[in-house]
Amino acid sequence: MHVGGPNSSHNNAWRNCEALLNQKQHIETVISKQTNQDQIDYRTQLGASIGVSRILFQQGLPFRGHDESENSLNQGNFLKILWWLRHYNEGIKAVTLENAPENLKLTSPDIQKDISSAISYEIINAITSDINDSLFSILVDESRDKSSKEQMAIVLRYVDKGHVIERFVGIEHVADTKASSLKLAIDDFFSRHGLSISKLRGQGYDGASNMQEIGDLFTMVSSVVNVMVASSKRRDILREKHAHVVLEALENNELSSGQGLNQDTTLKRVLGITNDLSQALQKKDQDIVNAMNLINICKGRLQRMRESGWESLFDEVSSFCDKNRIKIPSMDDIFTSGERPNRKAHPITNVHHYRVDLFTDVIDEQLTQLNDRFTEKNTELLLCVACLSPNLKGISDLAQKMVGTKKDHTYPLVYLLLTLALILPVATASVERVFSAMNIVKNTLRNRMSDLWMNDCLVAYIEKDIFNSIEEEAIMQRFQNMKTRQGQLF
Template sequence: MDSVNEGNFLELVKYTAEQNELVSKVVLENAHRNNQMVSHKIQTDIVHCFTEEVIESIIKEVGHDVFCLLVDESADVPDKEQMTMVFRFVDSDGIVKERFVSLAHVKETSSLFLKSAVDSLFAKRGLIMKKLRGQCYGGASNMKSEFSGLRALVMLINFNEGYGTRRLPEKVEVKTKKGEIKIGKGLNQEVSFQRSGKTRWGSHYNTLLQLIDLFASIIKVLEFVEIGGSDGIKRRQANGLLKYFHTFDFVFYLQLMLLFLGITNNLSKVLRRKDHDILNAMSLVKSTKQQLYKIRDDGWESLINKVSSFCENYKIEVLVMDDEFDSKNSRKRSNITNLHHYKVDCFYTILDMQIQEFNDCFDEITLEHQLGLYIDNIREDERFSNLKDLGHLACMMVMTKKHLSHPQVYRL
């Protein structure tokens, strides 16, 4: 039977006309012949206008505040690669929202190409990277390689047909069968790692722990793909990862990230619990800051010893700290030592950034004073008597303007 449906656009126009007499007088057969809006080009233009209006309203809703970016990829029916982008943010009423903002066909899924698509969106919408507070990548694992110094950690090789788990090294295969390691399915999924696509510190921490545990097997997998990969791109990817995995630079960043993420892991778990104890959270914030200060004062030797030990175990060249630092991105002499680069430019700089972030977000002295007032104030307010969860509490604080009188508590 022939379908009576004339297409989604026309069906929507008909439905709108049936519901609204004013609309019915100016559309379809009641419209002028040159203004019936039934051509494909006109329909496309109208849909594009709707898209622009919706996205602009989302950008206004985000305002100039911080937000998270969620990126995923998939293939459409003709197997063309598509990249989707979603913003996650807290609106002016304290409600966490996720809003779809972009779907684009991409010619390739290399990190540079995907990064270019993100940059184009930010430039077009007047957004700045400084406001980006979290990144979540689903299938778009290539994008994860953009993390400076860790680009090789969360991107392995895509296995095409014929490269399944049955041909992985024994340790990887056994752990996969036991369910200890998740194997992604579909396009551009990591092999052998827990996916670190969530905006949570703990997911990245567990990925790096698995990387260390499986390092020897991962090297074998990459060597296998380098020689017998299904195409030149994957062989070159494997070759590039093998070279980077055997550098002091890689080992240093690996151990540095494990150190930082390990310190903040417990706090991360507490802050994301729906029933978390605010007093315990405040105490953990203070303890975490103290630990970061302690690491800054006394943690360098311990870190560099772990780096050296890992390098020795896997026959990776250990740099002489007093030698001049070799900057691959410059033809000029760096005029600084390896010790200065890794200790001052990396270790101290990242620690100071973390400590400053904690100080900016959580001033425990102010928080401690606010907390007592907050508890007494909330207990006396009947509007807070039937709260369901933390999200409901956050919305109620905004609704009653208490997020302005207790800003530190609200932020926590």
């Protein structure tokens, strides 16, 4: 075989052949290594952005600042937390912000919104997967946000292994609060998330209050509070006056000292008789049977107060007026309203006005509202369901026992009856909590939030337990599949 010198054509060709066959120096290998490293860096970078977003979503905090330039002192929460994270993690520091490619920093508002959409999608997907093919009910209410836009909140109520669960699944902007507009918004929501109307077994909508007198009372109280809070001087005068009254009452043994005392007040007696019912109806896992029992108890207490509660209330009010030097009109005198008298009106005494026109009418109004909403036939039917669980706390306990002992498969119709009773909406307290959260997320300083951005933020903020259970990999894959990205996950 002809070899020749070291620089002969043969030896040069042989060296080139060895270099070509050397996989470590192959151009595809070099490019592949570089691509793998880019993918690792991209995953680290995306994971950091998702981690920062988790913190801000769960706390209901804003992302952006007034000025996000490099030399700004008010870059916003997202960038500030990312800078802090880089300080304690060299791996994140090496691939983020100034060390990231100029067109792939993953910190822009669009990226933040895409991350929020991916998180919201995974949370809703987890809820709908949990419901699966089960029956459910829907709770709906509407309210205006900080930008005066009508928003409709949607909560789903369903039963999982005997447990009653209520989940917030979204908020929809509606042009008005007409029934047709709300129906279209609900239909659109069901269509987007693959929910079947055929599985819907109950609907709960919050109605306007008819208790105008009580509404006026709280409006007046609110006005008084605003007047006092507006001035530090008036607050100090009020505190000093109140402290003097308390000390005088303690010296006369008219007031017991100590913490946690349940002191009965006149306002509490008049309006607080339904407090137990109100508190119970606000529980997410409250079932309709237990609620009906509480309603019957409440109606009985109101009826007893109507029949025999006037004298004790009048004595308490009189005692309060005497102590505070308030003049009490004679109950036998003719009542005068201070307005121009009506010649055709029959004169009434003060006792008739206060006892019949006020005390009795307010109680009758509450009883009428309860009787109209919960008729005698419906109450009897639902209370019959309670006979299924005589030795348990409620039908929810019975449903859980059936699932635990696999009796739900043995007696499927009994379990179906329990499920239907459990998913019936009891109150819309869960929806009201959504609006409280909406005022935190979309506040005065963030009143220009888009509807989609607010919806995604609210879903993550309210459903924290599901959010915590979602793996970061699922969020990454959802984010990556939303659109074509310059970075690629390995």
